[in-house]
Amino acid sequence: xxxxxxxxxxxxxxxxxxxxxxxxxxxxxxxxxxxxxxxxxxxxxxxxxxxxxxxxxxxxxxxxxxxxxxxxxxxxxxxxxxxxxxxxxxxxxxxxxxxxxxxxxxxxxxxxxxxxxxxxxxxxxxxxxxxxxxxxxxxxxxxxxxxxxxxxxxxxxxxxxxxxxxxxxxxxxxxxxxxxxxxxxxxxxxxxxxxxxxxxxxxxxxxxxxxxxxxxxxxxxxxxxxxxxxxxxxxxxxxxxxxxxxxxxxxxxxxxxxxxxxxxxxxxxxxxxxxxxxxxxxxxxxxxxx
Amino acid sequence: xxxxxxxxxxxxxxxxxxxxxxxxxxxxxxxxxxxxxxxxxxxxxxxxxxxxxxxxxxxxxxxxxxxxxxxxxxxxxxxxxxxxxxxxxxxxxxxxxxxxxxxxxxxxxxxxxxxxxxxxxxxxxxxxxxxxxxxxxxxxxxxxxxxxxxxxxxxxxxxxxxxxxxxxxxxxxxxxxxxxxxxxxxxxxxxxxxxxxxxxxxxxxxxxxxxxxxxxxxxxxxxxxxxxxxxxxxxxxxxxxxxxxxxxxxxxxxxxxxxxxxxxxxxxxxxxxxxxxxxxxxxxxxxxxxxxxx
Amino acid sequence: xxxxxxxxxxxxxxxxxxxxxxxxxxxxxxxxxxxxxxxxxxxxxxxxxxxxxxxxxxxxxxxxxxxxxxxxxxxxxxxxxxxxxxxxxxxxxxxxxxxxxxxxxxxxxxxxxxxxxxxxxxxxxxxxxxxxxxxxxxxxxxxxxxxxxxxxxxxxxxxxxxxxxxxxxxxxxxxxxxxxxxxxxxxxxxxxxxxxxxxxxxxxxxxxxxxxxxxxxxxxxxxxxxxxxxxxxxxxxxxxxxxxxxxxxxxxxxxxxx
Numbered sequence: 001x002x003x004x005x006x007x008x009x010x011x012x013x014x015x016x017x018x019x020x021x022x023x024x025x026x027x028x029x030x031x032x033x034x035x036x037x038x039x040x041x042x043x044x045x046x047x048x049x050x051x052x053x054x055x056x057x058x059x060x061x062x063x064x065x066x067x068x069x070x071x072x073x074x075x076x077x078x079x080x081x082x083x084x085x086x087x088x089x090x091x092x093x094x095x096x097x098x099x100x101x102x103x104x105x106x107x108x109x110x111x112x113x114x115x116x117x118x119x120x121x122x123x124x125x126x127x128x129x130x131x132x133x134x135x136x137x138x139x140x141x142x143x144x145x146x147x148x149x150x151x152x153x154x155x156x157x158x159x160x161x162x163x164x165x166x167x168x169x170x171x172x173x174x175x176x177x178x179x180x181x182x183x184x185x186x187x188x189x190x191x192x193x194x195x196x197x198x199x200x201x202x203x204x205x206x207x208x209x210x211x212x213x214x215x216x217x218x219x220x221x222x223x224x225x226x227x228x229x230x231x232x233x234x235x236x237x238x239x240x241x242x243x244x245x246x247x248x249x250x251x252x253x254x255x256x257x258x259x260x261x262x263x264x265x266x267x268x269x270x271x272x273x274x275x276x277x278x279x280x281x282x283x284x285x286x287x288x289x290x
Numbered sequence: 291x292x293x294x295x296x297x298x299x300x301x302x303x304x305x306x307x308x309x310x311x312x313x314x315x316x317x318x319x320x321x322x323x324x325x326x327x328x329x330x331x332x333x334x335x336x337x338x339x340x341x342x343x344x345x346x347x348x349x350x351x352x353x354x355x356x357x358x359x360x361x362x363x364x365x366x367x368x369x370x371x372x373x374x375x376x377x378x379x380x381x382x383x384x385x386x387x388x389x390x391x392x393x394x395x396x397x398x399x400x401x402x403x404x405x406x407x408x409x410x411x412x413x414x415x416x417x418x419x420x421x422x423x424x425x426x427x428x429x430x431x432x433x434x435x436x437x438x439x440x441x442x443x444x445x446x447x448x449x450x451x452x453x454x455x456x457x458x459x460x461x462x463x464x465x466x467x468x469x470x471x472x473x474x475x476x477x478x479x480x481x482x483x484x485x486x487x488x489x490x491x492x493x494x495x496x497x498x499x500x501x502x503x504x505x506x507x508x509x510x511x512x513x514x515x516x517x518x519x520x521x522x523x524x525x526x527x528x529x530x531x532x533x534x535x536x537x538x539x540x541x542x543x544x545x546x547x548x549x550x551x552x553x554x555x556x557x558x559x560x561x562x563x564x565x566x567x568x569x570x571x572x573x574x575x576x577x578x579x580x581x582x583x584x
Numbered sequence: 585x586x587x588x589x590x591x592x593x594x595x596x597x598x599x600x601x602x603x604x605x606x607x608x609x610x611x612x613x614x615x616x617x618x619x620x621x622x623x624x625x626x627x628x629x630x631x632x633x634x635x636x637x638x639x640x641x642x643x644x645x646x647x648x649x650x651x652x653x654x655x656x657x658x659x660x661x662x663x664x665x666x667x668x669x670x671x672x673x674x675x676x677x678x679x680x681x682x683x684x685x686x687x688x689x690x691x692x693x694x695x696x697x698x699x700x701x702x703x704x705x706x707x708x709x710x711x712x713x714x715x716x717x718x719x720x721x722x723x724x725x726x727x728x729x730x731x732x733x734x735x736x737x738x739x740x741x742x743x744x745x746x747x748x749x750x751x752x753x754x755x756x757x758x759x760x761x762x763x764x765x766x767x768x769x770x771x772x773x774x775x776x777x778x779x780x781x782x783x784x785x786x787x788x789x790x791x792x793x794x795x796x797x798x799x800x801x802x803x804x805x806x807x808x809x810x811x812x813x814x815x816x817x818x819x820x821x822x823x824x825x826x827x828x829x830x831x832x833x834x835x836x837x838x839x840x841x842x
Contacts (some may be wrong), residue, residue: 079569090520093516093519094516097516097561098561137700138699141700145698145709149684149688153676153685156677160674163666165657165752166657205401219676245406251395251396251398252399254391254395258384
């Protein structure tokens with residue numbers, strides 16, 4: 001029983017890391033990548049290959065996964081981030097499909113459509129939990145400092161941001177690389193947790209889901225992305241039989257949120273030490289102010 | 291490749307390209323008028339593919355009638371999506387990204403709903419014709435493919451005539467440059483968007499029917515939309531003609547590459563070529579480069 | 585040395601000459617204006633000076649350094665700030681965060697320090713908040729610091745754009761139709777504010793405007809453009825009497841000149 005719940009938690013938390021990586025790119029900076037799964041897959045396969053075919057130690061596999069994610073991000077990001085948002089969207093879509101096709105083709109190395117099995121089980125709950133906390137910490141900190149403000153300005157009005165002295169292109173690259181690195185790290189976690197990976201691990205639909213979850217939570221709220229992700233993925237794991245219906249519900253929910261409450265369920269709310277303290281203040285003096 | 295195989299593959303490629311062209315135009319039309327990437331188009335394709343299957347296997351066995359019925363289903367679905375999902379967002383004057391997010395949501399919803407209900411079934415379209423292949427000399431051609439090509443060509447020609455000669459069509463073209471022109475012509479913007487989605491939906495209906503006929507119907511059939519989107523981009527966003535040319539080119543290149551190099555390498559080459567093309571010439575074959583006004 | 589020197593710049597849009605051969609000189613500590621009928625090319629000129637649009641021919645010098653080909657973010661860092669005709673505030677940021685934006689390039693902390701919100705980040709942020717608050721107070725906006733720009737009235741939004749432009753401590757301030765949409769009382773207030781800014785911050789200001797009232801009263805030099813070409817330059821008194829100027833304006837706003 002414990003193992004079942006531990007599994008649910010592990011999967012939920014890993015997917016939450018993916019959501020957070022997409023939050024940085026799409027929620028905060030307004031760039032949509034339907035091929036983000038490519039980085040997750042790159043991370044997973046790098047980790048798998050590093051340990052299985054090259055016998056490298058786990059910690060090195062993680063580092064390589066991140067490096068490969070960064071490389072992929074550079075290759076795609078540098079030329080593409082100069083273009084319009086629509087093109088970026090479509091090129092990343094193409095990139096995602098290309099990676100998938102590449103993996104299917106190089107079946108000698110990667111196992112092709114049969115996938116890669118036997119990856120060591122090296123990512124257990126403690127590691128995953130710590131990873132989520134670290135990623136959350138980083139992203140929350142970025143959001144409340146100049147980096148985050150710059151992201152939001154680029155999202156809302158690139159021209160104005162540039163006129164305010166921000167090197168928009170350079171910043172987009174930073175965001176994209178960071179997002180890719182987090183995603184590929186998560187991919188490595190996925191590989192070491194599920195011990196079996198295949199090219200269809202993260203297709204464009206899964207990437208779309210990540211984006212959709214963020215819009216439900218609200219693009220201005222990390223807390224929103226976090227909570228929605230936790231709910232969505234744990235629900236999916238706990239009620240596997242209703243898996244596809246879960247998506248239908250999510251879809252309807254997103255559409256309703258966008259039409260009626262476009263700032264997302266959480267709006268601008270952020271869970272912070274200040275807010276928690278204010279809860280206690282309210283409890284102490286219930287009749288404060290008028 | 292010997293010349294016989296080459297010709298066959300070429301003809302097949304052109305037919306397939308015709309389908310891609312129809313997809314590209316469906317996607318591009320909405321993009322031109324409403325300025326967003328409408329991923330729900332794939333959803334309409336899926337719905338049409340299933341509808342076409344049910345119609346042709348249970349209700350109408352004649353090819354032309356089944357096709358027309360499916361086109362109607364596609365058009366209705368397109369309009370329904372526009373009214374329920376996109377119009378409220380437009381009316382609330384939200385930024386275009388929300389339209390895009392809603393569109394991928396619809397695509398997701400369609401795929402998952404069909405997967406939930408009929409996920410484990412493979413639906414093959416019934417045989418419409420007794421003789422599907424005919425030969426000229428040593429070359430064998432698929433009648434079905436040629437029929438698809440013929441229908442695509444007719445549809446695109448009709449569409450061109452509509453856009454160039456009818457008041458509504460001209461209004462739609464005007465709307466591509468400026469969404470506020472049609473009201474000046476006496477046509478409501480709502481009507482324009484509605485018609486655009488009806489046409490796009492109809493095109494998706496044809497696409498769904500043909501894809502269902504050529505391959506089998508699965509919930510993932512809408513994902514073939516990517517080919518149409520690719521054609522639309524290569525053709526140049528803003529130009530439907532470009533999309534048609536690109537679609538046909540894509541079909542030809544794909545067919546020839548698959549015959550020569552196999553179907554596992556081909557996607558890689560195609561995607562790579564597209565990425566490079568977009569980097570070198572982002573406006574595609576015939577599109578416009580948009581600049582933002584300060 | 586002049587603060588800004590524009591030498592014969594031109595810009596073509598697909599065959600249409602938006603601006604041809606425009607030249608001007610902006611000395612230090614001066615308020616000047618570029619005026620002209622609608623579509624004359626005023627905003628395009630601003631866009632070229634601030635780097636938002638590329639220059640086809642000609643050169644632009646800021647303190648004798650050529651800035652013609654520089655992108656707008658580099659020009660901003662040289663000390664040029666601008667406001668926009670249709671207010672471009674960042675809706676997703678609070679009022680005070682909007683102001684902080686133009687100081688971004690001067691912050692000394694790195695991305696990695698931001699990951700952990702290091703003490704240096706914390707200190708920088710506090711200083712930034714204080715400076716931004718000062719600017720908000722100057723414009724009487726401090727009580728809106730944490731609200732979103734959307735909740736402010738049009739006049740207040742214009743002030744916010746000004747505050748944001750000033751936080752960069754610019755040497756040259758470009759105001760694109762700052763009085764657009766303001767009523768006469770607000771316009772008078774704006775005139776006072778612009779003069780106050782100029783005196784206190786010792787900067788040079790170029791205004792693009794239609795409101796002749798504003799321009800005549802506070803500018804010392806006026807450049808007039810029509811159909812992309814410069815047709816006159818001089819003091820307000822000289823410009824009023826200039827025949828070419830009156831002719832250019834007769835169809836558009838003859839009544840507003842005096």
